[in-house]
Amino acid sequence: MRVLLVASFGGHWVQLQRLAAMLEVDEQVFVSTAEAQHGGASYYLDxxxxxxxxxxxxxxxxxxxxxxxxxxxxxxxxxxxxxxxVLFAGFLLGKKTLWVDSIANCRRLSLSGRVAKLFASQVLTQWPKLASGRVRYLGRLL
Incomplete structure (x- = not known):
């Protein structure tokens, strides 16, 4: 299985790295923002x-x-x-997509998370009280 992992630099990138370490897949390819060019991503977006x-x-x-x-x-x-x-690009190309909302969003999903609910295959929250409808709670990354 090949997984494309995408996050902005900073806390999002740290959480993505922690998640990636738990995955047992054949190949992982990383995409990040230009600020993370020293962080090991293969592709970059502004x-x-x-x-x-x-x-x-x-x-x-x-x-x-x-x-x-x-x-x-x-x-x-x-x-x-x-x-x-990148999740939206995957959606347009018929790919399975997973949005994991940041643990920092304890009161409500991030704006990006609320948008992801519109098209992502799955949306996860790291807070049990935020799980409802298309948003699931499976645990925390931290």
Whole structure:
């Protein structure tokens, strides 16, 4: 199984690395934001927020290209907006996608997590009280 793992630099990247260490798969390929170029990712996107969607729209062809090149069995993101963009590219290409909302979001899902609910194959929260509808709780990464 080939898994494409995507996260912005910082806390999202740390959580993704912890999640990746628990996976037993044949191949892991990482995508991060340009700030993480020293962090071991194979592909990079410019960072942006959901409130700056125009920056993400400009990068959608690149995100689709990454998914096409890797052709993963599963795409996993811990956030933020660049991860959401790659999950959306995977959705457009018929790939299975998993959004894991940050543990920092204890009162409600992040804005990106709420958007991910619209198209991701699965959305996970790290807080039991936030699980409802399409959002599941399976435990914490930290």
């Amino acid at each position: 960072d942006f927020s959901v409130r700056e969607l125009w920056r993400g729209v400009r990068q959608l062809p690149r995100a689709i290209g990454i998914v096409r090149r890797i052709w993963p069995d599963l795409i996993i993101s811990t956030g933020a907006a660049p991860g959401l963009l």
